[in-house]
Amino acid sequence: MIPINGVTTKSTTILVDLRAVFTHPQVEHKLATRGSTVSLRRIMSTSVWMNYETGLLSEKECFAQLAEDYHFQACDLAAMIQNLRETTNWDQAAASIFKEIKRIGTRIFLVSNISKEDYAALRNRWDNEFWSIFDGVFTSSTLGVRKPSLHFYRHVLRATRAVPHQTFFVDDSPENVLAALSVGMRGTYKISELYRTVTNFVGDPVERGLAFLRRQGGSFPTTTQHNETITENYALLVILEVLNDPQPHLDSGTSLVVSPPVYPPPLYTRVINTDSGEPKYTSDAYPDDLDTTSLGLLTLPPDSVIAHSILDEMHDYIDKDGNVQTYFDKSRPRVDAVVALNVLTLFHRYGRGHELPDTMEWIYSVLLNRAYINGTRYYPNAECFLYSLTRLLRVSSDPTLKERVEAPLRKRVAERVGGAGDAYCLGMRVLACNYLGIDNHPDRQKLADMQQEDGGWEASCMYLIPGAKREVGNRGASTAFAVKALEDWSEQ
Template identity: 40%
Template sequence: MARYDSIICDLGDVLFSWSPPTSNTIPPKTLREIFSSATWFEYEKGRISQETCYDRLGHELSLNPADIHRVVEDSCASLKWDRNLANFFQELKDKNRGALHIFAMSNISQPDYDALRNISADMDWSFFDGIFTSFAAGRRKPDLGFYRYTLSQANLDPSRTIFIDDKLENVLSARSQGLYGLVYRDFTELKQSLLNLLGNPVLRGQEYLKKNAGCLTSECAGLAIQENFAQLLILDMTNDRENGTSFPATELIMIKGNGKLTTTEFPCDLDTTSLGLTVIRAKEEVAASTMDEMLMYVNEDGIVQTYFDHTRPRIDPVVCVNVLSLFYSYGRGNEMNQTLEWVYQVLLHRAYLQGSRYYETAESFLFFLYRFIGGCDNPVTHSRFYPLLKERVMERIGTEGDGLALAMRLIVCNFTDVKNDIDLQTLRGLQREDGGWDTGLIYKYGSSGLSIRNRGLTTVMAIHAIQRSNFASSSL
């Protein structure tokens, strides 16, 4: 069941926009003073008549009341309703089949409301289930009484109601009464926010993946990058082998074909090879010979290197974790003791916080470490790493990150039984109108630092994170 069943929307500067009229007698600055004056507020509350309002304002601002009347009428005449937003509201109601109710709540006087309805006679107001005005309530936003009046009259549960207004102070008051507040900036942003709040993020994400099956290509600096690593992760997370991607049985190269933005001949790497052999689960003899070869690429400290290339003696903690996953999954973890110890020291001393040579974020290290620990059947190794991994991921909650980093963090939180509603809400808010998430930072070229991204992987990770978080919540 959707969390929200009602929307309360402001009229002026949300559904309707207006232009300050050109006037030789009352400049726009003075007009704004009129609309923000205590006298005008009394008028909007229905406590004084239009004539009294204009007379008082004329006295307060040394203006001719007739001029005030004229410029207010001209302002009303300039009002235009947002067809896109009105149509979107109707689409939301149609899609939710009676389960969603939409209301208007506006600071407006009786005469101005009547004028507004006349001006927008071509607009279908029927998508509103109720319209609440300050003149009828005798209160105006941000007065708390107006919100209580509206909630009571419409019989709404504030915890299941979304409030939309262009003024922060009005949204703040709504939030203080338990409503979910959105500050309106533009239609595009509002549409995405409402789709995220009212839609099912998992189903929308899955629909995006279905529409883009076979096209979830990575990119770097605006260029499409044909590579194996992200595709293997997508396969690992979805178990969907119908995306047209095939992999060799032995050593796997990260970049397929001629390298782009890097050396033309990109060497095979232990990272992608390890991931491939654990995801695809190669035959024992193939895995054994590959691991034997990997042991030839260990440095003087006993730490396994990144490439099958002695001229590139690089080490990276995330690569090490993925190699550990391979060796432990085939019962050969004891051959990687020094690499295991280094990975533990990286975790213990938070050496991963700014990413690594090949990986962009701290979450990459934590995620692949979770993947290693989660698949490790060695109780000593598990009991040594698990408590510290839990402590380290708790430290990351609420820190800034893109969709991929947040999804990775949430997956690790779920694995370690850490509740993380903060990042879950942020991740859900990043879902785009088409159901996918924007490209997240995966890894980078070590020499240039250019980042490789994949929107499909971010979406797959986000779906998995939300599914597991929802499952954990429903199991409490």
């Protein structure tokens, strides 16, 4: 089998409509009636035409009945149809998509509402380069029933021995697609996104995502919503942590991030332009932050003595409420619930979570009161907080903490299932659900469907730079979250 994006695919079946995908007939052509006109599209939507397509009427009977109903000359309709039979060609670009898919072992069947006369004309005109794409053809005139009749779909499934949930249906009619979904298939009527949609269905999203990360060779540009590039450490640390890299991943024998960032000891910094040493979208002297420091210590832990010395220093940056601040700079008294939670996770990793009791109480209050619902100063959505809290539970060895937090956290995460979200957000949501044992098929499917043709996911907001009104994203980070979320689910 030939892989997609360098990876093999699962066993699948595709059912594809003829007219929607491979031909583009001019159905807006007009027929002259008594003092007006009627379009071919209108003619082809009548019950008379439908009976013709299922073999209940002959061509002569169909044309004569329509001519009588709409007051045009039957010979005019016959001439129009004959011209379409002689001039309609198949779409080379669409065909190439399915040729590629067929080469990897996917079965493809043509399914069409078409009269026996129209089908015979196309069959005679088009050569084997087109017809060889398909493992079989099912037409309404042969079956005696049209889409969207459920009998049509059930007959095709039986005849092909296709498993419904492993079968994908492509048609430009929403009602035809709905009927396919109702018998257990997946499908789309968005023909403009055909290649990406079909590729996502036949390919393994985890393998394709990992292949994308490897092809990047450790280069994961971080950008704003205005496509401005930022050189920073945070995204690479996220990738390292989420995928448990730089350990060899999935027997690949190599790290997905070949060049981990180098940090000036003993602290780690976030929004620093490491190429020029000049900060971006902030003041000239940008301070180290406790947030990225915590992520760095959790992901690439230094010597224990150094780690504990940094934790000791963090104690100097706790406000009057007992909450940890964002920066190692008392002139910037910023407090963020997600930042505080990430610092708390670091303290628990080193067995010192009890040293931040007020921070934990605040986090618990944020959870119970849904104060996270609109995101925080630096993090854009509720999932940033909820996922980070599941991360704390994974790291902590304190049974009392888990007993207290896990039940309300499970309720809050369950409330988010099926809600809106970009790739980064959905990755965190699905991972939180996986950890807590919450079934979340809708968001898993939505996340998988967002995969791009190259196997990666689009950059979506990791964090905010509020003063500059910048949303900062990274394709590598979005892809890492998506891959891990879908991988963890598949292993359950």
